[in-house]
Amino acid sequence: MSLILRRSLIFITLLAGGLVLYSLWYGIKADRYEATAIPYIDSVMPAVTSWQPEQLIPVLSPQAKTEFENQKVRAAYQSLGRLGHFQTMQKPRFVASRADSSAQLGDVELIDYEVELQFDSGPAILKIKLVADGHSYHVRHFGFHSQIFASD
Numbered sequence: 320m321s322l323i324l325r326r327s328l329i330f331i332t333l334l335a336g337g338l339v340l341y342s343l344w345y346g347i348k349a350d351r352y353e354a355t356a357i358p359y360i361d362s363v364m365p366a367v368t369s370w371q372p373e374q375l376i377p378v379l380s381p382q383a384k385t386e387f388e389n390q391k392v393r394a395a396y397q398s399l400g401r402l403g404h405f406q407t408m409q410k411p412r413f414v415a416s417r418a419d420s421s422a423q424l425g426d427v428e429l430i431d432y433e434v435e436l437q438f439d440s441g442p443a444i445l446k447i448k449l450v451a452d453g454h455s456y457h458v459r460h461f462g463f464h465s466q467i468f469a470s471d
Contacts, residue, residue, distance in 0.1 A: 352413060356449060359456040360432060362413045367447075367461060368436070370400035378448045380457035382421060399463055403439025403441055410434075414446075424452040429459060440467045 333340045372393050376384060386392055414431040421427050428451040436443045442463035450459045 326435065344463075352416065352451075356430055356432065356451075356456060357411050358424055360434065360447065361408075363458060364405065364408060364436075367406035367458065368402075368438075369447075370397055372396065374431075374456065375458075378458050380421070380459045381424065382450075383457070383459050387421055401440065401461065402465060406439070408434050408436045411447075419450075421452075424457075426448065427452050430456075438465075441465065443467075459469045 330435050363378045366378050369375065372387065375396065376387060387396075411432040411434045414433050416428055416430045419427050430451060431451045432447050432449070434445045434447065436445055443463050446462045447458065447463070448460040450457045461462060
């Protein structure tokens with residue numbers, strides 16, 4: 320067997336092994352939050368999609384609450400009401416997690432999920448970032464992607 324072919328096979332084997340290890344690591348991280356984060360997302364979805372700041376503020380992280388005091392942020396949130404009433408959602412899909420630090424909560428984990436939702440106006444995708452402080456979750460950030468906003 321030629322030297323180039325041998326090195327190519329070794330490279331491909333190492334690459335495949337790395338992909339398998341990454342897949343296992345990703346699965347373990349996703350499973351770590353499934354039992355607690357997904358029920359939390361289910362429980363806060365009515366507040367997030369209420370389009371009413373009074374209902375949203377209690378589920379926000381301390382940092383997000385501070386940012387939500389800005390009237391432009393509140394107006395942007397309320398403009399999401401164009402999506403209409405929340406109807407259903409698919410199972411949230413884990414995207415990523417990482418360690419972080421918060422002045423109010425100390426050492427925390429930021430956990431990203433993506434959720435397919437159905438509204439009166441049609442489907443939308445919610446990207447939501449949760450803050451886990453070891454005791455509970457808080458909503459740190461979220462964004463909606465929908466065709467209804469494509470004409471803006």
